[in-house]
Amino acid sequence: MSQDHQNPITVSLKDLRDNNVSxxxxVDAFGRESLxxxxxxxLPDHYKQLRARVLQNAAKxxxxxxxxxxxxxxPEAFWLVGWSCGKEKLANGLPDNYKGSYYVxxxxxxxKSGQKPEFTAQDLANCKEYTSNNVFPDDSDIPRxxxxxxxxxxLMIDTAKQVAKNCDRYLTNNKQATGQAAAVNSNNYLENIVKTSNTTKAxxxxxxAPPADAAPESDDSWCGEHVDHSCITALTSEYLIQNGNTSNEVTLPASEQHKYGLFIRDRQGxxxxxxxxxxxxxxxxxxxxEAISGGVFRAIPHYVKAPSSPEIARSTLAVFCQPSLHDKVSVDKDFVTFSREILSKNH
Known part of the structure; x- marks a missing residue:
C-alpha cells in the first residue's frame, strides 16, 4: 500500500481481499479531505490483454x-442502453458529439450467482434505462x-466487491460517528449492492479525435465536469489511438501528458x-x-480534457456500481428518484 497526499491512494488486490486496508x-482515499x-x-494476469482488446473494440x-x-x-431507454452519441447535453446546452457511449x-x-434481478410491472414500464435488454453488435462486425x-x-465488478467490503468494515466500525443513512442496515451493505444490484451500469x-480546426477551448473539452451518481465507479486506464489505428496503443510525449486526460478536483478546488x-x-x-455514508465518503468532481494533437482518440470503460431501484439512499429518497433527478439535467 502507498500513501501520498498529492496522488491517489494505491492498494493491492491481495490487501483488499485479506482485509489488510486500514x-x-x-479515509485518506475516500473521506472528506481525500481525492x-x-x-x-x-490484478489477474489476463487483465492487461483483456483491457486492450475491449478498448480497441470501443474504437471499432x-x-x-x-x-x-x-x-x-x-431510444426508449433514454439512450442509456446500447449506443449513444450526441444525446447528452454539455454545460452550454449543446449536444455532446465528440463522445460515443455504449451502455450495458x-x-x-x-x-451468475443466482441473484436474478426482479422488476415490478411499474419498473418495466417506467425504468427502461435499467430494465431494457442489452443489445450487442454482430460478431461478424466485431468478433468476441x-x-x-x-x-x-x-473482473471489474469482482474487484469493486473487494473495495466495497472494506468500505463496509469502516462504516460498520464507525456507524455512530458517520451519521450514515438509515438504509445502511447490514454490515455488508455496499458489498451486497455490488453483488446483487439491478442497476449496475457499464x-x-x-x-x-477533435477536428483539426476545433482546438479545445475549455478544460473539460472531452467530458464536462460532473460527479457520478453511483456508489463506486470502476475505471480502466485510457487507451489512446492515433489516426484511427486501433491495434496500436500510443503514448503522448511527456511534455503533453500532464495537459490532457482524466482530472479530478481536490477539496481545495x-x-x-x-x-x-x-x-x-x-x-x-x-x-x-456520499448520501448513504452521511457525507463521510465524498463524491469527487472530475472531467476529461482532450490533448492538443487533433489526431488522438481515447477509449475507456467505466462501471457504475449503484443501489437497486428502490434501495434507499437517504431517509426520503430511493435510488430511482435520486438518479432520475440527475439524468433529467443531462438528457
Missing part, C-alpha cells in the same frame, strides 16, 4: 457504419465483442490529473455513496 487509509479515488494493483464500434450503430440504439446493464453479474466485454466487466466510451496504470483499476466515489 480505516485511516480508506475520492483509489488505485488497485496486482464507434466507427461502424451509421446504419449498424442505429440497430443498437435504444450488468444484471448478468448478479444472475460481447464475450470480452462481459469478461472484463466481471459505459464503454470512445472520445473522438484545484485540478489534479490522475494517471491510472495500464495494469491497474481505479475506483471513484459517487454521490450515492
Amino acid at each position: 480505516d485511516s487509509l480508506l 475520492g479515488i483509489i488505485i488497485v494493483t496486482d 464500434l464507434a466507427h461502424l457504419a451509421p446504419e449498424k450503430l442505429a440497430k443498437i440504439e435504444v 446493464n450488468c444484471d448478468f453479474y448478479a444472475e 465483442f460481447e464475450q470480452d466485454l462481459k469478461d472484463l466487466l466481471t 459505459r464503454l466510451l470512445h472520445y473522438y 484545484s485540478p489534479l490529473r490522475v494517471e491510472i496504470p495500464k495494469d491497474a483499476l481505479a475506483f471513484q466515489t459517487g454521490s450515492a455513496l
Whole structure:
C-alpha cells in the first residue's frame, strides 16, 4: 500500500481481499479531505490483454457504419442502453458529439450467482434505462465483442466487491460517528449492492479525435465536469489511438501528458490529473455513496480534457456500481428518484 497526499491512494488486490486496508487509509482515499479515488494493483494476469482488446473494440464500434450503430440504439431507454452519441447535453446546452457511449446493464453479474434481478410491472414500464435488454453488435462486425466485454466487466465488478467490503468494515466500525443513512442496515451493505444490484451500469466510451480546426477551448473539452451518481465507479486506464489505428496503443510525449486526460478536483478546488496504470483499476466515489455514508465518503468532481494533437482518440470503460431501484439512499429518497433527478439535467 502507498500513501501520498498529492496522488491517489494505491492498494493491492491481495490487501483488499485479506482485509489488510486500514480505516485511516480508506479515509485518506475516500473521506472528506481525500481525492475520492483509489488505485488497485496486482490484478489477474489476463487483465492487461483483456483491457486492450475491449478498448480497441470501443474504437471499432464507434466507427461502424451509421446504419449498424442505429440497430443498437435504444431510444426508449433514454439512450442509456446500447449506443449513444450526441444525446447528452454539455454545460452550454449543446449536444455532446465528440463522445460515443455504449451502455450495458450488468444484471448478468448478479444472475451468475443466482441473484436474478426482479422488476415490478411499474419498473418495466417506467425504468427502461435499467430494465431494457442489452443489445450487442454482430460478431461478424466485431468478433468476441460481447464475450470480452462481459469478461472484463466481471473482473471489474469482482474487484469493486473487494473495495466495497472494506468500505463496509469502516462504516460498520464507525456507524455512530458517520451519521450514515438509515438504509445502511447490514454490515455488508455496499458489498451486497455490488453483488446483487439491478442497476449496475457499464459505459464503454470512445472520445473522438477533435477536428483539426476545433482546438479545445475549455478544460473539460472531452467530458464536462460532473460527479457520478453511483456508489463506486470502476475505471480502466485510457487507451489512446492515433489516426484511427486501433491495434496500436500510443503514448503522448511527456511534455503533453500532464495537459490532457482524466482530472479530478481536490477539496481545495484545484485540478489534479490522475494517471491510472495500464495494469491497474481505479475506483471513484459517487454521490450515492456520499448520501448513504452521511457525507463521510465524498463524491469527487472530475472531467476529461482532450490533448492538443487533433489526431488522438481515447477509449475507456467505466462501471457504475449503484443501489437497486428502490434501495434507499437517504431517509426520503430511493435510488430511482435520486438518479432520475440527475439524468433529467443531462438528457
